[in-house]
Amino acid sequence: MRLLSILIALALVVPAAAVFLTAENAETVGTGLKQVATSGNGTRYEAGSYHVVVLSGTYREMGRQYGALMKDELRAEYAMLRSHFTASGYTEAEIGELARKATTLQAKRMKEIRAGIAETSGLTVEEVDILYEGVPVFFSTMNEKAFFSTAGGKAGCSFLAVWGNYTPDGSVVLSRNWDHNDAFLIFKPYYTLAVYNPTDGSNSVATFGPVGLLPETLMNSAGLFIAEDNGESSGSSLEIAGRPQLVGEFFRLMLDYSTMDELDAGIMSTRTDCAFIVNAAGADRACSYEETVYDIKCREGTGVIAAANHFVDPSWRLAVPPTEENTVVRYGNLLRLAEESKGSVDGERMVGIRDVLYDDGGATFCHYTVGDLSASSIYQVVFIPEARTLWMKVVDRDWEKVELGQLFSV
Numbered sequence: 002m003r004l005l006s007i008l009i010a011l012a013l014v015v016p017a018a019a020v021f022l023t024a025e026n027a028e029t030v031g032t033g034l035k036q037v038a039t040s041g042n043g044t045r046y047e048a049g050s051y052h053v054v055v056l057s058g059t060y061r062e063m064g065r066q067y068g069a070l071m072k073d074e075l076r077a078e079y080a081m082l083r084s085h086f087t088a089s090g091y092t093e094a095e096i097g098e099l100a101r102k103a104t105t106l107q108a109k110r111m112k113e114i115r116a117g118i119a120e121t122s123g124l125t126v127e128e129v130d131i132l133y134e135g136v137p138v139f140f141s142t143m144n145e146k147a148f149f150s151t152a153g154g155k156a157g158c159s160f161l162a163v164w165g166n167y168t169p170d171g172s173v174v175l176s177r178n179w180d181h182n183d184a185f186l187i188f189k190p191y192y193t194l195a196v197y198n199p200t201d202g203s204n205s206v207a208t209f210g211p212v213g214l215l216p217e218t219l220m221n222s223a224g225l226f227i228a229e230d231n232g233e234s235s236g237s238s239l240e241i242a243g244r245p246q247l248v249g250e251f252f253r254l255m256l257d258y259s260t261m262d263e264l265d266a267g268i269m270s271t272r273t274d275c276a277f278i279v280n281a282a283g284a285d286r287a288c289s290y291e292e293t294v295y296d297i298k299c300r301e302g303t304g305v306i307a308a309a310n311h312f313v314d315p316s317w318r319l320a321v322p323p324t325e326e327n328t329v330v331r332y333g334n335l336l337r338l339a340e341e342s343k344g345s346v347d348g349e350r351m352v353g354i355r356d357v358l359y360d361d362g363g364a365t366f367c368h369y370t371v372g373d374l375s376a377s378s379i380y381q382v383v384f385i386p387e388a389r390t391l392w393m394k395v396v397d398r399d400w401e402k403v404e405l406g407q408l409f410s411v
Contacts, residue, residue, distance in 0.1 A: 033401065040069035040121075049401040051393060052193040052212065055408050060110045063197055064117020068124075071193065074212045075122045078191045079132050082139060085187075089142040093131070096138055100130040103137070106245040108253050114197075118213065135188070135214040143184060157310035157328055158230040159364045160280040161335045161354065162287035163346045165304035172387040174351050175282045177218060177228045178378040180366055185379055188214070192380060192395050194403060198410035203256040205409040209382055209393050219251050222409035223259035224386035226282045227251050227268075234326060235312035235319060236276025236293040247273040247292070261286055269297055278308050284387040291317070307335040309364070327371070331364040338363065351383045352392055352400055367396060 034053060038045040043066025046053040054070050056063035068075065086096050104112070115133060119126040131138060162175035188211040195216075198205045204223050208216030218228045229248055250271055258264040261283035268279055268290050279290040289300045289308040298314045300306065310328035312319060338354045339346065346354070355378075357363025365378045383392040389406035 034403070038070055040066045042066065043070055045070040048194070048403055050398050051395075051401050052191075053196070053403070053408075054193060055196045055198070057198040057410060058200055060113035060199060060201075061117045063199065064114040064119075065121045066117075067114070067195065068118035068121035071212050072122050074191050074193070075118070075124060075129075075132065078135070078188070078212060079124055079128055081187060082132065082135055085142040086138055091141060093127070096131050096141070097127045099138065099141070100127075100134040103134050103246050103249070104130050106243075107249055110199075110256065111249070111252055129213065132213040133215055135211060136185070139185070139187070143182075157326075157331075158228075159310075159331050159335060160228065160230060160278075160289065160308040161306075161339060161351075161364075162280070162282050162302075163305045163339050163351075164286060167304045167339060167343050168346050169344070172385065173282050173284055173287055174346050174348060174383070174385050175226060175280075175287060176351050176355050176381065176383045177280065178355065178365060179217065179380045180376060180378050183368060183375040183377050186377070186396070189379075189395055192393075194391075194393060196405070196408045199256065204259060206252060206255040207391070207405050207408070208252070209380070209391075215246075215249060216252060217248055218380075218382055219255045220384055220386075220389070220391065220405060221255040221259075222389070222406075224284045224389060225255060225258065225261070225264055226280075226384050226386060227254060227264070228280050230278040230280065230308055231310050232276040232278040232291060232293075232312065234310055234328065235291070235317070238275070239294055240275040241272075241294045242274075244272055244274040247271065247275070247277055247279070261288070265299065269299065273297075278310070278312070280308055282384075282386055289313075305336065305339045307332050307339070309335075327359065331359065334359075334362050335364050348383055348385050348390055348392060348402075355381050355383065355394075 033048050034046040036044060036046050042057040044055050056066045115129045119129045158179050160177045162173055164173040165171055168174050191211040193212040194209050196207045204221040207220045209218045210216050220226050254267045258267050264281055273292045277292050279292060281288055287306050289306055291298045291312040291314055300314050309332040342350055355365055358365050358367060359369060366376050368375050368377055377396040379396055381394045391403045391405050392400050394400045
């Protein structure tokens with residue numbers, strides 16, 4: 002079933018009580034990070050309207066810190082999710098089996114994090130796994146008509162990266178949109194920037210998405226970035242059982258690889274379970290990997306590269322792209338906006354590019370009617386790999402800038 006591959010989230014397990022700070026001893030760290038709680042070597046901050054947790058230790062210890070610091074949000078989000086799948090006639094046992102199928106082939110490090118979350122969050126291991134699969138679980142409560150439009154095509158994710166003579170100093174500046182049906186705004190209160198600082202020598206990893214859910218937008222302390230776009234319109238809906246969920250492998254790749262050459266090798270040797278477009282970048286370049294279950298093609302640009310939801314590499318020898326969908330328009334709009342700002346695209350300018358709505362010649366949706374549904378760019382990020390600077394935004398909220406470098410243990 003397609004639900005298993007769509008997108009999922011980070012969850013994990015072992016007790017360590019959170020110590021909540023009073024208004025008198027709360028402190029502000031760096032730019033705009035207000036410390037509000039600690040648990041062991043983990044700390045929770047608030048950055049504007051966004052939660053931020055910074056974790057350190059073994060994977061089990063980081064899971065414990067996560068569960069203690071985000072206990073209320075994890076439990077509330079699970080209760081919301083449970084109310085939806087039970088109302089749709091599913092039992093916890095049925096949804097738990099769906100989650101197990103998606104997580105059983107994951108690396109042990111990821112399982113250890115979720116095990117730690119379960120130990121301190123008040124959720125069971127099974128509930129943490131279900132929450133991790135939150136997007137496909139929520140999808141199971143919707144019918145196909147509610148998930149995608151039937152007339153105007155899909156609302157889908159997009160990616161844009163520029164470097165070289167497109168930016169003032171030649172460094173990479175990138176952005177991605179996560180676009181979906183407005184029904185997914187039910188996760189809006191739970192968006193969290195989580196920073197993992199493992200003590201086993203692996204890279205530190207930052208993720209942005211709803212608390213406890215499979216992370217789809219990740220950055221590491223070496224300045225690498227990875228995220229995905231749905232590639233089904235070009236790569237087919239075929240799925241292969243017995244392969245790890247590709248998006249679930251992103252965390253492993255960020256832990257283990259520190260250069261674009263290494264990340265390229267990791268992506269090219271990790272076969273996907275279904276069609277995706279994987280977008281990756283480092284300080285010097287960006288690439289877009291168009292993937293089917295039987296082949297991967299790496300697409301590189303000369304100072305600029307964009308991706309939406311269709312394959313662009315001509316060697317696929319595909320028919321005309323799906324012109325009934327807005328993916329071709331969004332892709333073209335991003336390239337045009339990059340050209341119009343050539344030479345001046347820094348982080349703030351990229352934020353401006355991402356603020357341009359689809360109807361105004363951009364690639365961003367804001368409660369936009371696509372066929373017979375309302376869709377939005379549910380969340381957006383802008384990232385500068387060299388500086389480790391992140392801008393994050395959830396629809397109808399303001400952009401928030403965070404210097405990730407000060408949160409990574411290097």
